[in-house]
Amino acid sequence: MKKILVIAGTRPEVIKLAPVYLEAVDRFGTDAVEWINTGQHTALADLALQAFGVSPGRVLESMAPGGSLGVLTRNLVSELDGLFTQSPPEAVVVQGDTTTAFAGALVAFYHRIPSIHVEAGLRSFDCANPFPEEANRRMISSLATIHCAPTPRAAENLRREGVSEAQILITGNTVVDAVHHVRDKLLHLCRPVDEHKRRILVTMHRREAWGDEMEKMCIALRTLADSRSQVEIHFPVHLNPRVREPVHRLLGHHPRIHLLDPLDYLSLQKVLSQSYLVLTDSGGIQEEAPSYGVPVLVLRRLTERPEAVEQGSAQVTGTDPDIVVSAAQRLIDDHAAYRSMVKNVNPFGDGYAAARIVQRMAEFLSQQPAKTERASHVAA
Numbered sequence: 182m183k184k185i186l187v188i189a190g191t192r193p194e195v196i197k198l199a200p201v202y203l204e205a206v207d208r209f210g211t212d213a214v215e216w217i218n219t220g221q222h223t224a225l226a227d228l229a230l231q232a233f234g235v236s237p238g239r240v241l242e243s244m245a246p247g248g249s250l251g252v253l254t255r256n257l258v259s260e261l262d263g264l265f266t267q268s269p270p271e272a273v274v275v276q277g278d279t280t281t282a283f284a285g286a287l288v289a290f291y292h293r294i295p296s297i298h299v300e301a302g303l304r305s306f307d308c309a310n311p312f313p314e315e316a317n318r319r320m321i322s323s324l325a326t327i328h329c330a331p332t333p334r335a336a337e338n339l340r341r342e343g344v345s346e347a348q349i350l351i352t353g354n355t356v357v358d359a360v361h362h363v364r365d366k367l368l369h370l371c372r373p374v375d376e377h378k379r380r381i382l383v384t385m386h387r388r389e390a391w392g393d394e395m396e397k398m399c400i401a402l403r404t405l406a407d408s409r410s411q412v413e414i415h416f417p418v419h420l421n422p423r424v425r426e427p428v429h430r431l432l433g434h435h436p437r438i439h440l441l442d443p444l445d446y447l448s449l450q451k452v453l454s455q456s457y458l459v460l461t462d463s464g465g466i467q468e469e470a471p472s473y474g475v476p477v478l479v480l481r482r483l484t485e486r487p488e489a490v491e492q493g494s495a496q497v498t499g500t501d502p503d504i505v506v507s508a509a510q511r512l513i514d515d516h517a518a519y520r521s522m523v524k525n526v527n528p529f530g531d532g533y534a535a536a537r538i539v540q541r542m543a544e545f546l547s548q549q550p551a552k553t554e555r556a557s558h559v560a561a
């Protein structure tokens with residue numbers, strides 16, 4: 182019985198791998214596909230799993246609260262190595278750029294097990310930003326067997342790094358599949374009738390923003406809310422204490438800044454679909470917003486998602502508070518400028534990425550010889 186392991190540890194991995202998991206179960210059967218939750222971000226990942234009706238097959242205990250990236254990587258590699266030794270899968274699926282994804286691809290490589298990398302080829306070309314994600318995804322691109330690039334641009338990045346054409350598949354981003362999975366439940370929703378209000382969705386969590394940048398962004402949000410009475414900020418705050426502490430300290434008592442606990446996937450999509458504008462450092466939300474025609478200000482110096490910027494529905498503001506505030510004020514005051522950013526095309530995918538990925542997986546697995554033995558995963 183073929184066993185395909187889908188390995189996820191964080192909320193975005195769950196959201197972007199759930200469509201692949203469901204498609205693979207539909208194609209190969211429930212006994213052939215197993216979900217591995219590495220425990221990197223258990224609470225947020227579990228919340229996302231519920232939205233897709235996916236129950237984690239096996240939960241690892243990789244996260245040492247407050248542990249370093251080195252400790253997390255050590256734990257993940259050790260646990261996955263034991264799992265792969267005990268019952269070697271035919272293939273593993275990893276997503277994006279987390280430490281979970283890197284450890285999954287690395288241990289699969291050591292065991293000579295093929296790995297499928299979902300969302301391959303995103304590059305900021307700066308290993309400090311995002312940190313450690315840019316380095317993780319570059320390393321995964323050296324290890325993976327099949328590279329599922331969401332866009333032609335991502336595929337080009339992989340070719341430039343020497344990945345062979347036969348190993349690259351342009352699929353679209355599975356996050357658009359996830360949006361399609363829930364959007365029927367959003368259909369009855371319409372944009373808020375109070376045209377005077379300007380609802381702004383905010384999310385921030387990036388490691389490279391922890392500390393001063395996070396504080397400066399909070400002050401910028403407060404300045405923005407104070408400067409425009411029609412602004413209502415909805416901010417689901419990441420569980421990480423390095424995010425929660427400054428956000429609640431600096432924004433916790435503003436009448437029009439609503440600090441929320443992390444939202445389940447459907448609730449977030451409802452807020453996103455009804456927002457006037459998004460201010461975020463999130464990758465996934467940059468990719469989802471075009472599905473609802475909502476403009477995005479990217480609170481980062483760089484983005485590995487230039488497609489939305491090039492089509493004009495997103496703007497990279499960086500993290501200078503004055504620039505962020507004036508960019509948001511312009512889109513509130515200048516309706517023509519705002520309308521020019523409202524697009525009805527999502528450049529990141531069409532909602533059929535999972536189907537393409539699983540089809541390619543099926544073709545690949547059908548060409549694999551029966552495994553007689555696992556060679557050379559034992560240290561020389």
Ligand SMILES: CC(=O)N[C@@H]1[C@@H](OP(=O)(O)OP(=O)(O)OC[C@H]2O[C@@H](n3ccc(=O)[nH]c3=O)[C@H](O)[C@@H]2O)O[C@H](CO)[C@@H](O)[C@@H]1O
Binds near residue numbers: 282443462
């Ligand atoms: C460098 C970088 O960009 N890396 C990204 C990062 O993911 P991210 O930046 O997208 O991370 P978040 O912003 O945490 O997740 C966002 C998702 O969560 C949903 N959401 C959000 C708030 C909430 O209250 N409830 C929710 O349901 C939301 O709709 C969306 O789908 O790592 C991923 C894995 O490797 C990568 O794929 C991805 O490139």
